[in-house]
Amino acid sequence: MQLAGSFQWTVRQYALAESFMSSCERLLHYDALPGEDERSADAALAAWAPASGTVALEDVRCRYRPGSPDVVLGVSATLASGSNVGIVGRTGSGKSSLLLSLNRLNLVSGGAVRIDGVDASTLPLAALRRAVALIPQEPFLFQGTRRYNLDPFGLRDDATLAGTLATLGMGGAGLDDRVLENGDNLSAGERQLTCVARALLLDRRVICLDEATASVDADSDAAIQRALRAAPAFRAATLIVVAHRIGTIIDSDTILVLDAGRLVEAGPPAELLADDASHFAGLVKASGLGKSRSSSNLPGDTQGRNRAPKVTFGRLSGPEKNLLEGNLP
Ligand SMILES: Nc1ncnc2c1ncn2[C@@H]1O[C@H](COP(=O)(O)OP(=O)(O)OP(=O)(O)O)[C@@H](O)[C@H]1O
Ligand SMILES: [Mg+2]
Numbered sequence: 195m196q197l198a199g200s201f202q203w204t205v206r207q208y209a210l211a212e213s214f215m216s217s218c219e220r221l222l223h224y225d226a227l228p229g230e231d232e233r234s235a236d237a238a239l240a241a242w243a244p245a246s247g248t249v250a251l252e253d254v255r256c257r258y259r260p261g262s263p264d265v266v267l268g269v270s271a272t273l274a275s276g277s278n279v280g281i282v283g284r285t286g287s288g289k290s291s292l293l294l295s296l297n298r299l300n301l302v303s304g305g306a307v308r309i310d311g312v313d314a315s316t317l318p319l320a321a322l323r324r325a326v327a328l329i330p331q332e333p334f335l336f337q338g339t340r341r342y343n344l345d346p347f348g349l350r351d352d353a354t355l356a357g358t359l360a361t362l363g364m365g366g367a368g369l370d371d372r373v374l375e376n377g378d379n380l381s382a383g384e385r386q387l388t389c390v391a392r393a394l395l396l397d398r399r400v401i402c403l404d405e406a407t408a409s410v411d412a413d414s415d416a417a418i419q420r421a422l423r424a425a426p427a428f429r430a431a432t433l434i435v436v437a438h439r440i441g442t443i444i445d446s447d448t449i450l451v452l453d454a455g456r457l458v459e460a461g462p463p464a465e466l467l468a469d470d471a472s473h474f475a476g477l478v479k480a481s482g483l484g485k486s487r488s489s490s491n492l493p494g495d496t497q498g499r500n501r502a503p504k505v506t507f508g509r510l511s512g513p514e515k516n517l518l519e520g521n522l523p
Contacts, residue, residue: 237318239312239316239318240321241321243325244310245399247275247309247400248311249296249432249434250272250308251271253269254307255268255302255303256294256301257301257303264303264304264455265288266291266295268457271457273432274448275399276429277433277447278423278433279450280443280444280449281443282437282452283452287453288454290331296314296400296434297328298314298315299328309325324398326398326399326400326401327393328402331405333377333382334376334389335375335380335388336373338372340367341355341370343388344358344369344395345395349395354395355391358391358394361394362390364384367384383410383411386407386410387407390407390418396427398427399430401433402434402435403435405438407438407442408438415442440478444463447462448461449474451466451473451474451477453473459472
């Protein structure tokens with residue numbers, strides 16, 4: 195009996211030792227990985243911060259690793275300071291890749307991204323990421339409390355954090371609630387909203403939202419979009435939104451339409467919709483939004499930064515509501 199017990203203990207110890215060894219091996223492997231590319235960082239620019247947040251894309255090309263093919267193939271556009279820009283396109287057209295290139299999270303292999311005229315590739319990464327906030331398509335949460343996830347550097351007081359949660363309809367969430375690794379104990383929508391709240395609390399001149407509310411129901415999404423546009427932090431910033439529901443971006447100042455890594459159309463939504471043959475009109479039609487809405491609902495002016503979104507889904511239900519949600523194909 196005793197021998198059997200000792201044998202089991204030995205096997206358990208052996209398994210534990212093996213798992214600790216693999217942890218060490220993994221740490222050594224991570225340590226040997228090359229760090230992010232700071233090649234041309236100019237120390238004088240360490241304290242740089244953009245005054246207005248104008249973003250100029252000059253024939254931007256990007257790829258994910260050295261030697262791999264470019265996935266964004268020369269996009270040029272100027273995004274005015276404080277404007278509201280929507281990016282649309284089919285799956286795999288390069289929307290997320292273009293947003294990542296603004297933050298140098300992938301490799302800009304050609305052209306340049308300029309923020310307030312400064313080439314982003316010459317900025318230290320810390321300065322660049324202080325200027326540009328990105329809410330990625332996959333929400334990222336840390337193990338810890340909700341407070342830590344909202345404000346990892348402890349810069350805001352509790353009242354501000356609670357107020358921001360309330361803005362997004364999460365007023366009931368406690369700041370001391372535990373968040374598991376990757377937010378495993380939160381729903382997909384709650385994870386996304388926590389990331390949106392984190393961005394709201396940062397004072398950034400350029401804010402990129404990549405399908406940030408795709409997992410939130412349409413009613414809450416419409417309410418959140420209204421709240422975002424009204425939030426002081428977002429009102430002053432250049433807001434670049436990749437949307438899952440076309441209704442989210444239809445009242446943007448400018449729409450960029452991407453197709454297979456190229457910019458195929460750019461302009462105010464009303465202008466793009468006026469041409470029935472445009473890519474954007476095609477996407478709106480495919481989403482069911484165009485034919486379901488009266489023409490008076492379509493965007494008319496292009497200064498709509500502080501307006502409530504014109505698309506609301508609150509009073510509808512069933513198939514009509516699904517159609518009007520306008521999920522992009
Ligand atoms: N991590 C990655 N490594 C290598 N290639 C990638 C990676 N992520 C995306 N790609 C490639 O880049 C291209 C554009 O992808 P991207 O994620 O930018 O598309 P998207 O327009 O955001 O699509 P979706 O609407 O599905 O989010 C795709 O062909 C894809 O294969
Ligand atoms: Mg994407």
